[in-house]
Amino acid sequence: MEPKISEKAWNPELEKEILKQWEEGKIYDFTPQEDNYTIDTPPPYPSGRPWHIGAAAHYSQIDMIARTARMAGKNVYFPIGIDRNGLPVELYTEKKHKIRMRETERGEFLSLCREALDDLEAEMIFIMKSLGISGDFANYYRTDSEEYRTLTQSTFIDLWKKGQVYLANRPNNYDWVSGTTIADAEIVYEDLSTKLVYMKFKIKDTDKEIVIASTRPELLCACRTIIVNPEDERYTQYIGKKIIVPITSAEVELRTHHSAQQEFGSGAVMVCSYGDQNDVALFRELELEEIVAIGLDGRMTEVAGEYSGLKPKQARTKIIEDLETKGFLEKTEDIVHRTPVSERSKAPIEIIPMEEYYLKQKEAVPKIKSLGQEITFYPAMHKQILMNWLESINIDWPISRRRYYGTEIPIWYCKKCSEPHVPEPGKYYRPWSEKCPISNCTKCDSTEFVGEERTFDTWMDSSVSPLFISKFNRDDEFFKKVYPVSIRPQAKDIVRTWLYYTLLRCEQLTGKKPWSEAWIMGYGLDENGMKMSKSKGNAIDPLPVIEKVGADTFRFWSASEINHGQDFRCNEQKIESTKKFLSKLWNVSRFLSSFPVIESGKLAASDEWILSELDNLVKECKRGYNEYNFFIPAIAIREFTWNVFAAHYIEMVKARAYGIDFSDEERDGAIFTLHKTLSTILKLLAPITPFITEHLWKILYSNDSIHKEKQVTPENLEDQSYMTKEISEFNSKVWNEKKSQNLSLKDSIKLEIPESLEAFKKDLKSMHNLLD
RNA sequence: GGGCUCAUGGUCCAGGUCGGUUAUGACGUCGCCCUUACACGGCGAAAAUCCGGGGUUCAAAUCCCCGUGGGCCCA
Known part of the structure; x- marks a missing residue:
């Protein structure tokens, strides 16, 4: 009989056609019911x-979650979003157009960012679709949309x-130099001599003195404490003094702190703001009280006394002179210091306290802890x-940012x-460009207002993703x-950002x-075990x-290489060789397609033996799918399909399935079992490899999609796994024997079948062409 | 500096909770083989003192302690 499948290997080109069918068939559409399974997909x-x-790989696995849930009979809502707020696109845009954000008109800069995002987003969505992600692309959301920013x-508010x-x-x-705050990502380090x-x-109250080395003597006026390493015996007697x-004659306490390095300078460190x-x-x-020694103009403030108005560098020169004249200077040393500088202006950055908005979080910690337990x-x-x-949260959440491409603080x-x-x-508000919607000041009745220019930390946006996808404040019925x-x-x-902030x-x-x-x-590591990132340039x-x-x-x-929760190395050659398993599955199906x-x-x-082993496989897959660990089913299915089903069972029943020297009844038992096993494998594999399983399923078993099938459940058959070892050992023995006698595999041979395999005698005899 | 986590053939990975076969499987390598699904295949082989040191035990890859090295988060 001619096989229904004629091609000798799985052709990935077929994926495009299958994708089209899914899209046209709208098989992943969602309408809310009483019970839903909603995925808070990371945008x-x-x-x-x-x-x-x-x-x-990450999104492929999220899709496996969705497909697993669908096959478990759940009504799955799998939204797709794109996160578009934040610093990276600003930096990307500045680089791409060779402009500076703060020297560009804000509206113009924002539209350049938007264009860049649109291009990058299109490619991203193309990749996600190509991966077979079964999400709701028709209604995908953007975190910079009017609707999202309104939320x-x-x-x-x-x-x-x-x-x-x-x-x-x-x-x-x-x-x-550029007169702006800059983000941590815009800081680079340079070795500067100082x-x-x-x-x-x-x-105090002694005639002793200690020597402290610092590269920032001009900050003496902002010194709040002196620290030494607790193990530094030179200072043990002065702790608490x-x-x-x-110069300032202020009194500060000497404390211990592990961050003080004994080898650096004198081992004692002055702690100044900042x-x-x-x-x-x-x-x-x-919990020290800060002293603002440097102002926004980059000059020393009035707390610096006679140095106020000077730039830090000038103040440094002057204060060194004064220290010397007043006898406080022991010595100076020329060193090279790793100094944080602005990526663009290359000016050393100053750390200056500025007013920012905070969202309270400290008091919420116990509540979040108990939520976390649930x-x-x-x-x-x-x-x-x-x-x-x-456990480690000790300040509230600073939520304002001095940036452009983000949700405006209203x-x-x-x-x-x-x-x-x-x-x-x-409503969505843009205070930097819009008139205040309130006509009179509630305090002084004045009618003139100035809009806030800052934006939110992007986690303010992403932390409400569950509310956005469930249409909070937009559709009460849907939300409920x-x-x-x-x-x-x-x-x-x-976890510390997105997951935590969402809970909060x-x-x-x-x-x-x-x-x-x-x-x-x-996360994905490169071949050397380093985290992949665009900035390191090691991303594949x-x-x-x-x-x-x-x-x-x-x-x-991704399923067979990555044990859930662990970091994983990405190796292209490894990925390529994975397709061998798909070839195997394809050819097993091709063989079965002739029956x-x-x-x-x-x-x-x-037949009973392989069905029992199949049932064990179903159980194992169920265990894996229940904990969303796709590594477990992927490995188990590959092992069963390749090394048990194809290697032993199919070989054993081949002659019987063709009906050579067997009755029709016996033949049908084999054909039935072959198809039952393959169709089960396809269903078990469907969440992991949706394309090939869909293709084979439609050729062999149904006009309808495999992705509308319910997952198979265990039948709890009697366990016969002990037979598997015996069978494969016997088969190996025959193969080895033929090899050592220089026989072809189809040649006949005389070999005793062990008693334990008596029940399989007829199949084994036909498989190996055994003589009585 | 603090926390989490990992370490098993050339490579990746299983086993570890609950200590006990010959330490799982895949990739790669090598040898043989066209056998009416598959050479993108089959069969077979070589390849690991389970990171180091100590302890518990009749018995440790597995449990405990101390290190070393990688990764990440925080500072």
């Missing part, structure tokens, strides 16, 4: 080419009215990342009395049915947890790989 950020191969602003937002000083990186100044500090700061990031951390940790993490161990983070200030005014929620959503899949490195915000706004399950994936572009080997091969690689599909038959011992 990827299109910050530049290429998209990581690790991200492609971000409305939720802010709500929290503002509840008194959850306040202003406070926060150290910012400040580039006084003077290390050794100063003598008197210990008051130290008198030279010489560097370490100072910032120490001020926060030790959420099931896959894998369970990654809950620890959240819990550790909650506040107008009275021009006369500076009173802040927040508009009514439900969909929220809380079911699962948050995401990468492990943003959704709890603050709805009083409920946003989802009941969190699925945490590791997934598109050429997918185009070469097809989405299913890529997806099967009719029949409903039943008289089962022989071999």
Whole structure:
């Protein structure tokens, strides 16, 4: 009989046609019902080419979650979004057009950003679709859309009215050459030569002094404490003593802190607001009160006394002279210092406290902890990342950013009395370009306002994704049915940000947890085990790989190589060789396609054995799918299909299936079992490799999509796995024997069949051409 | 500096909770083989003192302690 499948190998080109059928058939459409399974899909950020191969693997696996849920009979809502707010696109745009954000008209700059995002986004969506992601692309959302930003602003207004937002000083990186704050991502480090100044500090009420080395003597006026390493015996006797700061004569305490390095300078460090990031951390940790020594004009403030008005560098020169004259200087040393400088102006950055908006979070920590306990993490161990983070929260969340491409903070200030005014929620506001919607100041009745220019931290937007997809504030009926959503899949490195902020915000706004399950994936490492990132330049572009080997091969690689929750190495050669398994599956199907599909038959011992092993496979896959760990089914299916079903069972029943020397009844038992096994394998594999399974399913078993099938459930057959080893050992023995006798595999041979395999005798005899 | 996590043939990975066969499988390598699904295949072979050191035990890849190295997050 001619096989229905004639091609000798799976052709990935077929994926395009299948994709079209899915789209036209709208087989993944969603209408809300009472019970829904909603995925809080991470909206990827299109910050530049290429998209990581690790991200492609990540989204493939999220799609496996969706497909698993569909086959479990759930009504799946799988939204697709694109995250478009934030710094990376600003940097990308500046580079692409060779412009500077702050020297470009804001509206113009924003539209350049938007264009860049559109291009990058189109490619990203193309990749996602090519991967077979079964999400709702027709209604994909953008976090910079009017609708989304309205939600971000409305939720802010709500929290503002509840008194959850306040202003406070926060150290910012400040580039006084370009006159702006800059983000951490815009800082580079350069080795600059500078003077290390050794100063003598008197210990109060004694005639002793200690020597402290610093590269920033001009910050003496902002010194709040002196630290030494707790193990540094030179200073043990002075711990807790008051130290008198030279020039200013202020008194500060000597404390211990592990960050002080004994080898550097004299081992004692002065902590000032703010010489560097370490100072910032120490001020926060030790709860010191900051002194603003450098102003926004880049000059020393009045607290610097006689040095006020000078630039830090000038003040440094002068203060060194004064230290010397007044006898506080021990020596100076020329050193090369790793100095943080602005990426663009190359000016050393200053850390200057500026007023920023904060969202309260400290008091919410216990509540978030208990919410976290209610959420099931896959894998369970990654809950620890959240819990550790909650333990370490010691400041509220600074939510304002001095950037352009983000959701605007909806506040107008009275021009006369500076009173802040927040508009009514439900609309998207751009205070930097729009007139204040409030006519009179509520405090002084003035009619003139100034719009806030800052934007939100992008996590303010992304942290309400569960609310956005469930149409919070836009469609109450939809919201009621969909929220809380079911699962948050995401990468492990943003548990402390995205996952945590979502819990915080959704709890603050709805009083409920946003989802009941969190699925945490590791990240893609390059061949050397380093995290892939665009900035390191070690990211592999997934598109050429997918185009070469097809989405299913890529997806099967991602499932079979990545144990859930662990980081994974990406190796293109490895991905390519995965397609061998798809070839195997294809050829098994090709063989079976020459036999009719029949409903039943008289089962022989071999048939019962393989069906029992198949049932074990179903159980194993179920275990894996239940915990969304696709590694488990992928490995189990490959092992069973290749090394049990194809290698032994098919060989054993080949003659019987052809009906050579067997009755029709016996033949039908084999054909029935072959098809039952293959159709089960296809269904088990469908969430992982949706294309090839769909193609084979339609040729062999149905006109309808495999993705509308329910997943197979175990029949709890009697376990016969002990037979598998015996069978494969016997087969190996025959193969080896023929080989050692230089016989062809089809030649006959005389060999005793062990008693334990008596029931399989007829099949084994025909398989090996055994003589009696 | 703090936290989390990982370490098994040339490469990737299983086993580890609950200690006990010959340490799983794949990729790669090598040899033989066209056998009416498949040479994108079949059969077979070589290849691991399970990161190091100590401990518990009759018995440790597995449990405990101390290191070393990688990765990430935070500072």
